Amino acid sequence: MKTGTSLIAALAALAFGATGALAQQDTARVGFIYVGPVGDHGWSYQHDQGRQAVEAAFGDRVETTFVESVPESDAERAIEQLARTGHDIIFTTSFGFMEPTLAVAERYPDVKFEHATGYKRADNVATYAAKFHEGRYIIGQIAAEMSETGVIGYVGAFPIPEVIAGINAFMLGAQSINPDIELRVVWVNSWYDPAREADAATALLDQGVDVITQHTDSPAPLQAAADRGALGFGQASDMERFAPEAQLTAIVDNWNDYYVERVGMVLDGTWESTDVWGGIDTDMVHMSDYKNMPDEVKTQAEATEAAIASGELHPFTCPVFAQDGSEVPCEGDGVLSDAQILGMNFYVQGIDAQLPN
Numbered sequence: 001m002k003t004g005t006s007l008i009a010a011l012a013a014l015a016f017g018a019t020g021a022l023a024q025q026d027t028a029r030v031g032f033i034y035v036g037p038v039g040d041h042g043w044s045y046q047h048d049q050g051r052q053a054v055e056a057a058f059g060d061r062v063e064t065t066f067v068e069s070v071p072e073s074d075a076e077r078a079i080e081q082l083a084r085t086g087h088d089i090i091f092t093t094s095f096g097f098m099e100p101t102l103a104v105a106e107r108y109p110d111v112k113f114e115h116a117t118g119y120k121r122a123d124n125v126a127t128y129a130a131k132f133h134e135g136r137y138i139i140g141q142i143a144a145e146m147s148e149t150g151v152i153g154y155v156g157a158f159p160i161p162e163v164i165a166g167i168n169a170f171m172l173g174a175q176s177i178n179p180d181i182e183l184r185v186v187w188v189n190s191w192y193d194p195a196r197e198a199d200a201a202t203a204l205l206d207q208g209v210d211v212i213t214q215h216t217d218s219p220a221p222l223q224a225a226a227d228r229g230a231l232g233f234g235q236a237s238d239m240e241r242f243a244p245e246a247q248l249t250a251i252v253d254n255w256n257d258y259y260v261e262r263v264g265m266v267l268d269g270t271w272e273s274t275d276v277w278g279g280i281d282t283d284m285v286h287m288s289d290y291k292n293m294p295d296e297v298k299t300q301a302e303a304t305e306a307a308i309a310s311g312e313l314h315p316f317t318c319p320v321f322a323q324d325g326s327e328v329p330c331e332g333d334g335v336l337s338d339a340q341i342l343g344m345n346f347y348v349q350g351i352d353a354q355l356p357n
Contacts, residue, residue: 031082032066035094036192042217042236050255057260072096083108131279133169135251137315140173143211145297151182153204155214159356165344169315194220238288250288280309321349
């Protein structure tokens with residue numbers, strides 16, 4: 001995975017400080033809670049790449065621990081186990097871990113917690129997420145360009161705002177190329193279940209879909225597409241090795257820089273509760289190589305990526321219309337506000353499906 005220049009800069013800064021304030025600090029125990037296995041080759045895998053980046057950056061100054069495949073129903077016990085065993089900072093990496101993280105944090109005020117994709121904070125609880133919808137807009141454009149049937153598909157995990165915003169951005173990107181594009185959505189109600197993900201992809205393919213994307217964690221939908229001669233995208237990690245002739249690109253979650261920075265703040269005593277939402281401009285959202293597409297489609301994708309990174313293009317530029325045709329209030333500066341995107345609970349116009357409750 002490309003880590004970007006920001007990680008290099010962070011490492012250089014740490015090396016510079018090694019003879020100063022950092023050298024005077026204690027070591028840190030760093031814990032991670034994953035909703036899936038580190039071998040999912042998607043979401044949890046990419047968070048674990050960040051854990052390994054922390055080890056590479058700080059060496060024997062840190063000790064890291066991870067607990068994988070933690071059901072949301074059992075998260076509080078797993079988080080407390082790390083808090084109770086002397087971890088200085090604990091990263092909990094799934095939306096459903098929000099309330100358990102807050103509950104444990106209240107009991108352990110001297111431990112620092114960071115929750116991925118949540119929105120509730122405390123003095124010792126920070127939140128962080130990435131603007132995945134920026135990448136979804138890009139792959140929506142690619143999907144519309146590459147689809148021969150005019151029908152594209154989406155495998156969704158849970159109907160939470162983060163996933164809904166991704167579906168909407170994907171559709172808006174596709175509509176910018178083909179206003180008549182059709183989108184089919186199948187929900188699996190799981191972050192990681194390869195069998196169900198594959199079944200959902202197969203159901204989409206049976207409906208005439210020839211390009212599939214996903215907001216689930218295994219390569220199964222991409223592999224199902226490849227088996228049927230269709231195309232698809234990697235999710236959270238670069239999944240090209242699983243379907244080299246089918247993957248068009250992947251939205252890669254780069255947590256390395258963030259984890260190195262935040263653990264460094266624990267070591268130098270500057271950590272505080274914050275809310276971070278990084279996008280393509282910070283390389284927290286990174287597009288893998290564009291492949292299996294004509295040069296003109298690749299050129300367009302690269303131009304869209306650059307425009308989003310510079311701020312010239314926003315996936316939710318107003319006017320945005322909801323599924324029923326009503327115009328969504330524009331609470332940002334010509335775009336939907338961050339709060340609107342982070343709380344999104346509607347489909348955009350053109351999606352012919354019912355949003356689950």
